[in-house]
Amino acid sequence: MRNKVIFFEVQGGNDKGADGYRKDTMPMVDALKERGMDAEVIFFDKEKEDEIYNYVSTNALAYVSRINPGNLKEEQAYFEMLRRLCQDGVIGMPHPDAMIGYGSKDVLVKLKSTTLVPDDTFAYYNMEDFKHQFPKSLAKGERVLKQNRGSTGEGIWRVTLVNPQEHQQEIPFDAQIKCTEAKDNHVEFWQLGEFIEYCEQYITGDNGMLVDMPFLPRITEGEIRLFMLSEKPVYVVHKKPAETENAFSATLFSGAQYRYDTPDQWSNLVENFLSELPQVMTLLGGYDLPLIWTADFILDTDELGQDRYILGEMNCSCVGFTSHLTLAHNVAEEILSIIKKNKTVTA
Structure with missing residues (x-):
């Protein structure tokens, strides 16, 4: 009989407390138990994927994902398991495709x-499109490039022309640009073409991509x-x-x-x-x-x-929400509300 809420975590990572859990996970587990809902934490492990899937599909009303993708090497396997659970009627919080979207x-x-x-926002999934469009985008003014991976501002660049000229439709590859990274606000000067080649690291590989949007002063x-x-x-x-x-x-x-x-x-x-x-x-x-x-x-x-x-x-x-742990009670109430709503819909 399904009667649990399962919280998924993963072993390790710098988001864990001394007990091995995220600091905001156990407060949610405890808040659900206070309200009469059984809850527990399961650490996702690719080696135990089938065992975890069978246990959760048999026992869980819903799951709550508390895994930072940066701490998970087997992200695709994890998402695929979550999709199977959602197909089995386990309520996904969130559904893996919503997590991605x-x-x-x-x-x-x-x-x-x-x-x-803004309308002039672009995504680049290959170098050909990046080389074609970005010099035109930069001609309109300062831009911000954002990589899909990374965190805390890594790979987010403010790009400024050193010598902007009016009425340019496209910036030449040998133009000098000033690049400021959000990670620590440090500045680097590049030629545009060289910087574009440098950014190939953000586009290649799984989930590689760059977003190009106007800089907002x-x-x-x-x-x-x-x-x-x-x-x-x-x-x-x-x-x-x-x-x-x-x-x-x-x-x-x-x-x-x-x-x-x-x-x-x-x-x-x-x-x-x-x-x-x-x-x-x-x-x-x-x-x-x-x-x-x-x-x-x-x-x-x-x-x-x-x-x-x-x-x-x-x-x-x-x-x-480690700075606001009392929110665990609000989260527990929301989880119970979502479960109740889903029961009503499927009844």
Whole structure:
């Protein structure tokens, strides 16, 4: 009889506490048990995949994935097991294809038809397209390139022409460019063609890809992260880059300052984003929203001089909330609500 919620983790990684678990996992397990729902943690291991699959498909009402993909060598095997579990009727939080859709950087290209993303945003999956389009993109002004892999700003570059000229349709490969990496705001100077070749490392390999979008100068006012529980905004993190020359990174490592706000302090952003959510869900495959996820925004200005919020990225694979562990109770309530809703639908 299915009567459990299974939390998937993986052994090792720098996101674990002294007990070997993520610091925000056991609080959720305990909060579910307080509410009468059995819950446990299983560490995914490719060697034990069949055993894990059989146990979870037999005993679980739902699973909650708490694995950072960067800590998982057998990502495809893990996702395939999750797909099988969802096909068996286990409620996926999230479904693996929702995890991929909401967590990949090219989500921005998929959402260009919404008000959340600029029209001149591109994704490159091969060097030919990158070499063809990026010199044209750069002719329009400063750009940001984002690799699909990595974290904490690694492989995210602000690219600026050293000597911009008016009316250029395409930047020549020998043009000098200034490149600032979000990881630590360090600056490198390149010829455009050499930098394009350097970026091949981001495009090649499994899940290789680069996103190319306009640089938004108002990033210096801060990046705004919405922390979401399904369709409910819970809190907002305002991440202001360090006030030093060239700084545009909103990571703690780079010296950004974080402030925690309530959603009503950002009511315009929240209302606009929630109004777009139905279309976002449709464009990303029609899956249920992830259980715990974030959406990051940067301020821009529209043609009428009004504030506009541009989506920078979304994350849902393993969003942490170790600074707000009391949220475990909110998460437990949301899990129970999702299970109840699914039981009603399938009844």
